[in-house]
Amino acid sequence: xxxxxxxxxxxxxxxxxxxxxxxxxxxxxxxxxxxxxxxxxxxxxxxxxxxxxxxxxxxxxxxxxxxxxxxxxxxxxxxxxxxxxxxxxxxxxxxxxxxxxxxxxxxxxxxxxxxxxxxxxxxxxxxxxxxxxxxxxxxxxxxx
Numbered sequence: 001x002x003x004x005x006x007x008x009x010x011x012x013x014x015x016x017x018x019x020x021x022x023x024x025x026x027x028x029x030x031x032x033x034x035x036x037x038x039x040x041x042x043x044x045x046x047x048x049x050x051x052x053x054x055x056x057x058x059x060x061x062x063x064x065x066x067x068x069x070x071x072x073x074x075x076x077x078x079x080x081x082x083x084x085x086x087x088x089x090x091x092x093x094x095x096x097x098x099x100x101x102x103x104x105x106x107x108x109x110x111x112x113x114x115x116x117x118x119x120x121x122x123x124x125x126x127x128x129x130x131x132x133x134x135x136x137x138x139x140x141x142x143x144x
Contacts, residue, residue: 007039008039013128013131015134017039017045017130019134020133024063024100025047042066046063047064048062049063053108054110055086056086059076060076061073062074062075063104068093069120070090071103072087073087073103073104087107087113087114088115088119089113089114090119090121093121094129
């Protein structure tokens with residue numbers, strides 16, 4: 001069972017999660033057109049990454065996030081079904097966007113990063129952490 005049943009799309013944690021993912025995209029220089037945020041349990045996100053990892057030069061790369069394991073880097077499997085996870089960032093469920101971007105850049109450069117096995121990460125205050133990323137009212141008015 002996941003720690004939450006999902007998020008109301010207008011809730012502060014949901015807005016914060018979307019902004020957090022957007023900040024990671026900004027750090028990586030991505031457009032945001034190749035990403036998806038799931039607000040149903042388990043919370044998760046998918047970001048298509050520009051570039052390839054040297055070990056799999058012919059496969060597309062994705063950055064994945066979920067509320068249990070945090071960030072992971074994956075490549076598309078040959079069968080076209082699931083993704084093959086290469087490494088988990090670990091340590092925190094929602095580390096600073098610059099930390100996530102460094103993880104991706106190092107992996108794309110061929111460096112050994114993260115851990116190969118998932119480790120369930122404790123994040124009892126995840127909703128508060130995500131909510132801290134929520135845009136303030138002035139930002140919402142300027143964007144709308």
